[in-house]
Amino acid sequence: xxxxxxxxxxxxxxxxxxxxxxxxxxxxxxxxxxxxxxxxxxxxxxxxxxxxxxxxxxxxxxxxxxxxxxxxxxxxxxxxxxxxxxxxxxxxxxxxxxxxxxxxxxxxxxxxxxxxxxxxxxxxxxxxxxxxxxxxxxxxxxxxxxxxxxxxxxxxxxxxxxxxxxxxxxxxxxxxxxxxxxxxxxxxxxxxxxxxxxxxxxxxxxxxxxxxxxxxxxxxxxxxxxxxxxxxxxxxxxxxxxxxxxxxxxxxxxxxxxxxxxxxxxxxxxxxxxxxxxxxxxxxxxxxxxxxxxxxxxxxxxxxxxxxxxxxxxxxxxxxxxxxxxxxxxxxxxxxxxxxxxxxxxxxxxxxxxxxxxxxxxxxxxxxxxxxxxxxxxxxxxxxxxxxxxxxxxx
Amino acid sequence: xxxxxxxxxxxxxxxxxxxxxxxxxxxxxxxxxxxxxxxxxxxxxxxxxxxxxxxxxxxxxxxxxxxxxxxxxxxxxxxxxxxxxxxxxxx
Numbered sequence: 215x216x217x218x219x220x221x222x223x224x225x226x227x228x229x230x231x232x233x234x235x236x237x238x239x240x241x242x243x244x245x246x247x248x249x250x251x252x253x254x255x256x257x258x259x260x261x262x263x264x265x266x267x268x269x270x271x272x273x274x275x276x277x278x279x280x281x282x283x284x285x286x287x288x289x290x291x292x293x294x295x296x297x298x299x300x301x302x303x304x305x306x307x308x309x310x311x312x313x314x315x316x317x318x319x320x321x322x323x324x325x326x327x328x329x330x331x332x333x334x335x336x337x338x339x340x341x342x343x344x345x346x347x348x349x350x351x352x353x354x355x356x357x358x359x360x361x362x363x364x365x366x367x368x369x370x371x372x373x374x375x376x377x378x379x380x381x382x383x384x385x386x387x388x389x390x391x392x393x394x395x396x397x398x399x400x401x402x403x404x405x406x407x408x409x410x411x412x413x414x415x416x417x418x419x420x421x422x423x424x425x426x427x428x429x430x431x432x433x434x435x436x437x438x439x440x441x442x443x444x445x446x447x448x449x450x451x452x453x454x455x456x457x458x459x460x461x462x463x464x465x466x467x468x469x470x471x472x473x474x475x476x477x478x479x480x481x482x483x484x485x486x487x488x489x490x491x492x493x494x495x496x497x498x499x500x501x502x503x504x505x506x507x508x509x510x511x512x513x514x515x516x517x518x519x520x521x522x523x524x525x526x527x528x529x530x531x532x533x534x535x536x537x538x539x540x541x542x543x544x545x546x547x548x549x550x551x552x553x554x555x556x557x558x559x560x561x562x563x564x565x566x567x568x569x570x571x572x573x574x575x576x577x578x579x580x581x582x583x584x585x586x587x588x589x590x591x592x593x594x595x596x597x598x599x600x601x602x603x604x605x606x607x608x609x
Numbered sequence: 610x611x612x613x614x615x616x617x618x619x620x621x622x623x624x625x626x627x628x629x630x631x632x633x634x635x636x637x638x639x640x641x642x643x644x645x646x647x648x649x650x651x652x653x654x655x656x657x658x659x660x661x662x663x664x665x666x667x668x669x670x671x672x673x674x675x676x677x678x679x680x681x682x683x684x685x686x687x688x689x690x691x692x693x694x695x696x697x698x699x700x
């Protein structure tokens with residue numbers, strides 16, 4: 215377990231007069247003071263991801279004076295990011311996130327060093343990247359990377375300031391600090407692919423990552439200063455819709471395969487496989503091979519020719535409010551099994567969703583229930599908007 | 610009546626409710642009542658063998674039932690149960 219090995223004060227870097235002025239509101243806090251600020255200057259923090267969580271995190275880590283900040287990202291800024299990723303702006307659309315983030319951070323604080331790791335974090339490079347840092351902050355958006363970051367932190371004995379978000383709700387804690395639990399102690403296994411929707415599918419309140427990312431930044435600073443009580447052993451839950459914070463107890467699991475008493479995971483593994491992704495993709499490809507598909511242009515032609523096709527929309531009602539194909543029937547995927555009597559199993563049914571994923575699931579579900587003539591609309595309503603009707607907005 | 614808090618990702622399977630009241634003596638009974646009220650939740654919470662999925666944690670008050678008596682964990686009338694599924698979002 216990661217224990218804070220505090221550098222002796224004498225070995226910490228000095229602050230320049232410009233830095234002393236800049237950090238004056240910190241320096242007059244007894245809990246920070248000159249020594250604490252010098253600890254921040256000496257600190258090396260790795261942030262994984264510069265998206266929703268990484269945006270406030272990077273800006274605050276820069277502002278408070280963390281001396282060296284590593285950034286791992288490979289993505290580019292697109293317009294749908296700007297509703298929450300405040301480290302990027304309109305002028306950054308199309309740029310690499312890592313460049314846009316570094317520029318904002320350097321503008322906030324020119325005295326820090328930024329190290330860019332423009333890559334996917336993988337089992338092959340994670341240990342090499344993480345080993346040079348004191349604290350890791352996990353702001354990624356997928357299960358394989360979360361398990362990878364966790365295992366790498368345990369193997370290298372680094373604390374992990376963790377946060378995750380979904381819709382209106384967030385979770386935060388500090389994993390693998392001193393005798394505390396790790397991510398696998400909390401969730402030994404990931405959900406199968408597709409069961410838990412991503413933010414792209416499920417949505418996220420623009421301000422939510424600001425709260426959770428700032429909590430991660432706060433915990434990072436406390437870890438560096440060695441002050442206060444961290445979230446080690448506590449899972450903080452935040453519900454923005456009801457404006458409630460709650461706390462649950464986390465325990466280190468002595469049976470944990472990574473940080474337990476007799477670990478069985480002693481090197482990084484294949485996290486895509488651990489999260490069931492290749493098998494699932496292969497299975498889906500195989501099943502989709504057997505199931506029929508139709509493109510938006512083909513469907514439009516059939517509808518225009520007056521063919522009696524029942525078009526089923528399996529998205530959520532609020533998505534239907536944003537954009538719809540006229541004449542469709544809405545039954546959200548989660549209700550389909552229960553409401554299947556509303557459908558005629560002998561009719562020609564074309565199913566659509568936003569991009570074709572949920573409708574493929576609905577298609578399999580209906581096939582399993584004995585429907586024979588169900589077809590998936592490839593590319594969903596997004597492609598309908600591109601190929602058939604540009605008046606239908608994309609979201 | 611004990612209260613079960615339903616997290617955001619699962620509310621769509623519970624008719625949008627964020628909490629339900631149940632009359633139960635154990636955590637297992639409470640969850641059974643929850644899925645009988647909201648059948649769409651069953652597949653989300655339990656695997657095909659009827660066991661709680663490993664990425665869904667259930668807490669009575671602030672304690673994980675895995676470290677208590679699992680589904681036999683006693684529930685008092687004024688207890689709050691939390692369902693906390695794994696979420697990975699960050700972007």
